Amino acid sequence: MTDQTRLDEILAQLDAGQDAALTRLLEFLRIPSISTDPAHRGDVRDAAKWLCSELESLGFEAKIHDTPGHPMVVAHSAPGDARPLLFYGHYDVQPVDPLELWDRPPFEPEIQETDDGKVIRGRGASDDKGQLMTFVEAFRAWKAVHGSLPSDLVLLFEGEEESGSPSLQPFLSEHAEDLRASLAMICDTGLYADGRPAITTQLRGLVGEEVIIRAADRDLHSGSFGGLAANPVMILAQALGALKDGDGRVVLPGFYDGVEDLDEDLARDWQALGFDAADFLGRVGLSEPIGEKGCTPLEMVWNRPTAEINGIAGGYAGEGFKTVLPAEARAKVSFRLTGTQDPQKIRDAFRAHIRRFVPADCRVEFHEHGGGPASVMDVSDPAFAAAKQALTEEWGREAAFIGAGGSIPIAGDFKEILGMDSMLIGFGRDDDRIHSPNEKYNVESFARGARSWARILASLR
Amino acid sequence: MTDQTRLDEILAQLDAGQDAALTRLLEFLRIPSISTDPAHRGDVRDAAKWLCSELESLGFEAKIHDTPGHPMVVAHSAPGDARPLLFYGHYDVQPVDPLELWDRPPFEPEIQETDDGKVIRGRGASDDKGQLMTFVEAFRAWKAVHGSLPSDLVLLFEGEEESGSPSLQPFLSEHAEDLRASLAMICDTGLYADGRPAITTQLRGLVGEEVIIRAADRDLHSGSFGGLAANPVMILAQALGALKDGDGRVVLPGFYDGVEDLDEDLARDWQALGFDAADFLGRVGLSEPIGEKGCTPLEMVWNRPTAEINGIAGGYAGEGFKTVLPAEARAKVSFRLTGTQDPQKIRDAFRAHIRRFVPADCRVEFHEHGGGPASVMDVSDPAFAAAKQALTEEWGREAAFIGAGGSIPIAGDFKEILGMDSMLIGFGRDDDRIHSPNEKYNVESFARGARSWARILASLR
Structure with missing residues (x-):
């Protein structure tokens, strides 16, 4: 948000390049990189190659690393004196059956007009190719404006996330030196239920x-x-x-x-989310929080x-x-x-x-x-406040620190093996139908996602 | 045990007629009266007919009653002024598969010498044709000595016991007048574990x-x-x-x-059984009674x-x-x-x-x-003491009143529909393999069984 980062120009660049960005994403989505299906082994590798070549064209030093399973794509920008940041996403996708429930072939994606605006329809649009590309488009725009990539970026894109990531832990251990960063940005989650931007700062x-x-x-x-x-x-x-x-x-x-009890700041953030337990439970036929006496419903799922x-x-x-x-x-x-x-x-x-x-x-x-163990990020790291502010500005709504009731193993692995906290920021929506037929990703998520990363990058420089 | 009943002569008659009795039983066993198998419907009826004709030849007024399932055989001796007694058994048998595990065809029975004495080998030998015939042979010997049957006998032989007795309750209700007696004798159980004669007086x-x-x-x-x-x-x-x-x-x-707590007499009888819980449980891989604190193991299964x-x-x-x-x-x-x-x-x-x-x-x-509900027989009825004494004399071992942890529905039905208690007395042994291949019945069980009924009949006249 200083002139130095030329953020306004980068955002304008992203807006101007949106059609081209969508064209690239559609090309990426056409590769049927289903990691659980041995018949698609070559397609998974093709997706890794596509990504590698994209990153090289932006000036990253990118490499495909073979594993006993599917490859890892690792890329670096030039070393500098900025805070080193790692970006994680995955380029493999879920299987597509039952195929007959799809309105169109899952690997022939297209942009569709809906009552809720434009969406990108196709397997992997939201989970996780579309989200992963929000990073890439942000880097591209930065390069276009600055003439070079931000320094000190490490990119790690996995091809086995939908198969339980069997190669991930050994890979992180073996390449710890290569992957070390001060903080990981993980783009594989969603906006908070009502579309509010959020950073997941603790996972059970x-x-x-x-x-x-x-x-x-x-x-x-x-x-x-x-x-x-x-x-x-x-x-x-x-x-x-x-x-x-x-x-x-x-x-x-x-x-x-x-x-530990929730600290006051987080308690205030969570309170502001206006979580409606009756509504949340009502959608699955229930109505009554049955957890620990004296806890709020959100605490029950996120902090207890x-x-x-x-x-x-x-x-x-x-x-x-x-x-x-x-x-x-x-x-x-x-x-x-x-x-x-x-x-x-x-x-x-x-x-x-x-x-x-x-x-x-x-x-x-x-x-x-x-x-x-649970992952509890150190939100006193100023990067969290900066990213929160950046998201708030992009989405025009107060961003929130939230929790997650489930475990996202990658965050635990980063902490345990590489010693770094993660910021889980994603732009998926509850109705994206990930893992189901007719998966989609809102064009707004894709566009504002890239803009969000540009703002976050700028705020952390 | 008085001259009047001529018991000694009846017992001698039974001993003398043992070979003929075995021949009759083998003939009965050759009829494959499997009640669960529709293909054997005619055989079940043939067994009913065989039985009916045996009973008629002894002077019973016997009749085959059709039901929606298999027939009931009901027979009466002449009315008199003795205490009316009902005798129950079943002439249907279990299926025979797996056939390949039989040492000989299940419906080609024979007498075999074994280390444990002579046995009758074949389906139904123990369950329940052999047991049912202990009644019939006792009546036959009585008739041979006295020239007429004991008065006031009612016989009820069922053809659906191995199929869950679907017709039994309605039949008992419809024929309540015809079947009413002061006490039912049910011969479809076994000796106590160690071969001791026993009368089951309570069922859970x-x-x-x-x-x-x-x-x-x-x-x-x-x-x-x-x-x-x-x-x-x-x-x-x-x-x-x-x-x-x-x-x-x-x-x-x-x-x-x-x-209710066990009364003193029953407690003494049960104590005398020397039930070895560790041995009983040891046979199924366990060792420890886990029931109610303060109860003996036998109480746990029979009286609690x-x-x-x-x-x-x-x-x-x-x-x-x-x-x-x-x-x-x-x-x-x-x-x-x-x-x-x-x-x-x-x-x-x-x-x-x-x-x-x-x-x-x-x-x-x-x-x-x-x-x-549980069935608890009124053992203060002198018939129980008399039958116990008769069994003790026949087997040369103190007979016991015992309980059963399971439910034997017929006893409950007799109580509920006909208002009479039952004496469950049987001569099967634990190794009879009922419901399994190579079923057998010890010739001793058959012979002493018939002698037991002769003694019980005499003691109740």
Whole structure:
């Protein structure tokens, strides 16, 4: 916002180049880079090549790095004395079935007029090619105005995000020197529900556990054995039912160690979002927040940890009735973590809790299903305030620091492996139909997205 | 045991006629009266006819009664002034698959020598044709000695027992006058585990319930909704886990109304059985009685009610992990009842208990899966002591009054519809392989079984 960054010229350049930018995006979207489908392996690589060549044409030093899976594209601008920033997106897309539910071929994208303005329709438009290109168009405009790219940029574009990112962690470890930056910008999320610009500054962590309790070596007749022999479904129900107290708090010893109350600024931001729990729950047929007593609904999903049973099975649950004492029972349980809760301690406490309920003649087995701590960004870093201000100016609405109830593994990986916080800023909308037929990305999201990055870049120079 | 009944002569007659009796049983066993298989409908009827003609040849007035399913055979001896007794057995048999596991064709029975003495090998040998014929042979010997049958006998032989007895209740209601007796003798059970003769004098009742809790109208992402939205699996676990307290007692209000402590005589009988819970449980891979604190293991299965979860399902329980809040959860729950517990009150109390855990925005649905009260015979009726004494004399071992943890519906039906208690006396052994390939019945069981009924008949005249 100083003359030095020539922001106004860059924004004008973006506006003037919008048609060309859309043409480039459509070209990118035509590459069917479905990472989960081995038949599209070559297409994923083609998308990496397309991107690499785009970046090289802008003056980046760009390279395709092979991995055991799909390639990583890494690009650098010239070193300088600016704050080094990393930009992350992914160029692979979701599968397209059921194909018959698409109004047009998913990889023949087009710009469509809708009641809600122009949209780019096609697989990957919003997740994540359109979002990724908001970075690229911002860099392009900067170059056009300044004659050179901003210094100290690192770009990392992944081709396996829709396949669970199996190569990502090893890649980050191996290329840590090459990728190190002071902050990561991740463009793979959306605007806040009502279209308000937002920066996600905290994400809940996860502990996934599977527990199997085995009792008799076969299903038993509940007449002959009921009341005498261990019933693993009953034991499991008792153990899991006792995970929370009457106030909705998890009873594991030490569970809340590291959980912190929201600070005043964030509390004010969240309050201003006007989150309507009744409306949010109403859209899925519910109405009542059932979380921890004394917490606001947004705190429940963003700032409080929880324990949930994701699945349970045991005995006969089909048609009719079988009077058995089942031989075994199993459940999948996940904890969402906040603050500095330690996933391993919580896993241990959970296992100890379950074991207390299991009689000596039964066996219990646990399987670990992933986990990681919460990501809580240091919003006292002035970059956060600057980016917030930039978004506010672009969208004409107060931008907000928000949380997310889920885990976005890349943010945790950046923190853990590269030691840097992330700013999750995205321009998707709730109705973008990502992962579904007829995916779209609003042209406004694309255009204002690029303008947002230009403003953020300028504000951080 | 008086001269008048000429018991010694009858027993001698039975011993002398054993080969002929076995020949008759083998003939009966050759009829493949599988009631669940429509292809064997004619065979079931043939077995009824065979039986009817046997009974007529002994002087019974016997009749085949058609039902919507398979026929009932009802027979009467001449009216007199003795205590009217009903004898129940069933002439249908289980299916025979897997056929390849049989050592010989299931309907080509033979007498085999084994390490454990002679056995009758073939489908139905133990369940229930061989047992049913112990009645018939006892009546035959009585007739041979006395020149006429005992008076006041009512015989009811069913052809649908292995198909769930769909016609039985309506038949009992319709023919209540014809079937009324002071006591029913049911020969479809076994000796006590170690071969001790026994009379089952109490059976637990049953309440079967299915509960379904529905929350959101779809599975929800546990990141976006966890801690805020209702999780029906967690609610179900909490509700079912709270059914019992730490002492293994069911917490439903009024649940124990009608449950009575064992009287001293029964307690002494049960004690004398020397039930070895560790051995009993050890055979199914367990070791520890987990029932109500302060109860003996036999009480737990025979004289105490219980609540068991027979099956549970909800959410994702397959390979891997899905972080969902499931849309619904379901469980099948059964209660085993003792004493005069009221099934309907317990069903109501269970439903009220579950409802207390279900938030206002979730729905709960219940399905009734059968039920009936416990059967507790009035052992102060001198017939019980007399039969016990008769069994003790025949087997040379103290006979016992025992309980059963399961429900034997026919005993409940006799009580409810005909107002009479039952004596469940049978001579099967644990290794008879009923319902399995290579079913057998020990010749000793057959011979001593018939002698037992002769003694019981004599003692009740």
